[in-house]
Amino acid sequence: MIIQLCYTSKKTSNDESILKDLRDILTEARDFNTRHEIHGVLYYADDYFFQCLEGEEKHILMLLEKLKKDPRHNEIVLLKTGALKETNFSDWSMKYVGRNSKIQNYFKSLGHYRFAPNQLNEQSLDAFLSFLYDGQPSMA
Template sequence: MLAQLFYVSKRSPKCSDEDIEKILQISVENNAKKNITGVLLYSKEKFLQCIEGELSHLLALYDKIKLDKRHSEAIMLGLVPVKERNFPSWQMAGKSVDLNKVDFKSQMSAAESEEFENILSGKASSAERVGKIIQLFFR
């Protein structure tokens, strides 16, 4: 069954931008083998990731990712069956986001920006909304 999984986590202070490059590289390689796609948003303090693919592969990957020392306190925001993928063309696309940057704010309405901040602090939005908000960064 095709599904999507979203989570937020705290980026370790020891996790450098080079570490993130490495994460993205290995993700592209591994995810291709399992037909997993998705995106990874990151700031200095947080990660927000969407992974999509076969349910059993997502659960196995999430179990592995949770143990990764480059972040902590993963909170699953949603795990839902879907008919189609939001990010079919990316094995794993990474994008850095800075809440204080003007160009960041201009990408979304005040309401969307507030919703995004709530999502980053682990507060509930439906999985569908989380997917929609993440998509704003990739249009």
């Protein structure tokens, strides 16, 4: 069964090493995800990571256990887990979306002046994901 798992976590590294950590995370994720047919997206801003992963349930759950042990982040909050009919990131082993004004403005519209993925509810998470899928918010 193909599932989608979205989570957020807080960085543990200092500001000087975050760029190296992001490069390392993306390199490791792209390698692991390619080998396990996992697709997804990573967004980082204001000390928080947001990641959405899609793939076979057993591989996603194996990756989640690996992520829980990664010392580069803590305060993992699972935001969404569920079955998928089709993947949204099929062209990406791990898409990286850089900090941008559309996402910053979206979080401001929710009343957050910083990126606060741990404050997303089901509806606001789906709208946020639409930015990551194709750069446009979903109004559904």
